[in-house]
Amino acid sequence: MTTEALTRVDPSEFSGRQPVIAALDAAARAADGHSALGDAVWRDLAHPGADSAGFLVDASAYLHVARHGAEPAFTAGTVRLPEARGYEVTTILLEAAVAHVAARGGGTLECWVFGATDTDDATFAAAGFLPARTLYEMRAPLPLGEPVAWPDGIEVRSFVPGRDDTEWLRVNNRAFASHTDQGGWTEATLRTRMAEPWFDPGLFLLAFDDAGMAGFNWLKLHPALAPDPSLGEIYVIGVDPRTQGTGLGRALALNGLDRVRAAGAAAAMLFCAADNTGALALYRSIGFAVHRTDRAYARDIEPVTTT
Numbered sequence: 001m002t003t004e005a006l007t008r009v010d011p012s013e014f015s016g017r018q019p020v021i022a023a024l025d026a027a028a029r030a031a032d033g034h035s036a037l038g039d040a041v042w043r044d045l046a047h048p049g050a051d052s053a054g055f056l057v058d059a060s061a062y063l064h065v066a067r068h069g070a071e072p073a074f075t076a077g078t079v080r081l082p083e084a085r086g087y088e089v090t091t092i093l094l095e096a097a098v099a100h101v102a103a104r105g106g107g108t109l110e111c112w113v114f115g116a117t118d119t120d121d122a123t124f125a126a127a128g129f130l131p132a133r134t135l136y137e138m139r140a141p142l143p144l145g146e147p148v149a150w151p152d153g154i155e156v157r158s159f160v161p162g163r164d165d166t167e168w169l170r171v172n173n174r175a176f177a178s179h180t181d182q183g184g185w186t187e188a189t190l191r192t193r194m195a196e197p198w199f200d201p202g203l204f205l206l207a208f209d210d211a212g213m214a215g216f217n218w219l220k221l222h223p224a225l226a227p228d229p230s231l232g233e234i235y236v237i238g239v240d241p242r243t244q245g246t247g248l249g250r251a252l253a254l255n256g257l258d259r260v261r262a263a264g265a266a267a268a269m270l271f272c273a274a275d276n277t278g279a280l281a282l283y284r285s286i287g288f289a290v291h292r293t294d295r296a297y298a299r300d301i302e303p304v305t306t307t
Contacts, residue, residue, distance in 0.1 A: 006057055006092055013054075014054065024062055024081065031081065033227050037064070045064070076111040078112075087126060098299070103304050105303045108300055129299045138291060139289065150248075155207070157205075159201045159206055164213075168190070169187065217253060221260060231265055271294075
């Protein structure tokens with residue numbers, strides 16, 4: 001493999017290249033049992049930012065990079081077929097992404113690998129990328145069988161778009177004040193998610209007490225896609241800090257999973273940071289176990305300087 005095999009894909013070309021990228025992701029799923037590219041990549045392919053770019057190596061690997069938030073930070077996702085997961089192809093992709101970020105002012109670049117292995121750790125380290133964040137995909141069979149026990153004074157209803165947006169953003173940003181991805185959401189962020197084809201306000205649960213919105217559980221249905229059955233995902237769940245320790249989070253989780261089960265989900269799934277010991281303990285006590293380990297590898301990149 002040589003650098004001549006590398007093809008840069010600019011935002012104006014994203015729509016035309018999507019079938020190739022989708023075919024790569026489908027082939028990786030057939031090999032691994034899961035997709036390699038996440039929702040953020042597909043959103044950016046459909047609605048790219050000015051600093052986004054993609055890089056293809058032959059018909060075996062693709063890396064997509066986009067600016068993340070207002071800080072000097074970029075996020076990448078990559079799909080590599082089994083024969084393209086060695087040092088050479090991975091380095092070609094990463095070096096192209098590094099050059100792209102450097103030309104746009106530099107900053108931190110995080111590249112996510114779904115189903116990361118020790119080999120990935122070594123390959124990324126050789127290119128100057130070290131493990132920065134680890135995320136567990138967890139799963140549980142449905143039904144769980146545990147009854148829902150609501151704290152006193154709680155009322156639950158579904159999210160109403162246009163009515164609950166502002167209050168939900170307030171509670172979400174309080175609950176995830178220190179979270180890299182889920183904190184700091186804006187109305188534009190929320191609108192983008194609500195425009196997704198999977199969005200169902202009936203599976204977006206809000207809990208209220210006398211002081212207002214106390215917590216929420218936003219759920220997502222995934223149709224069966226081999227080798228997976230139909231899945232009900234806890235997309236994001238949170239409680240206002242004032243209600244922590246009341247059992248509201250557990251009740252919201254159980255009630256939400258009952259609802260996706262009623263909607264046809266055969267199993268439950270969620271993502272949890274590996275260092276979030278409190279959440280992991282809660283999910284394991286409900287019946288979840290780690291199904292897959294995803295990892296972000298990060299490198300700080302200096303900007304290109306001109307003389």
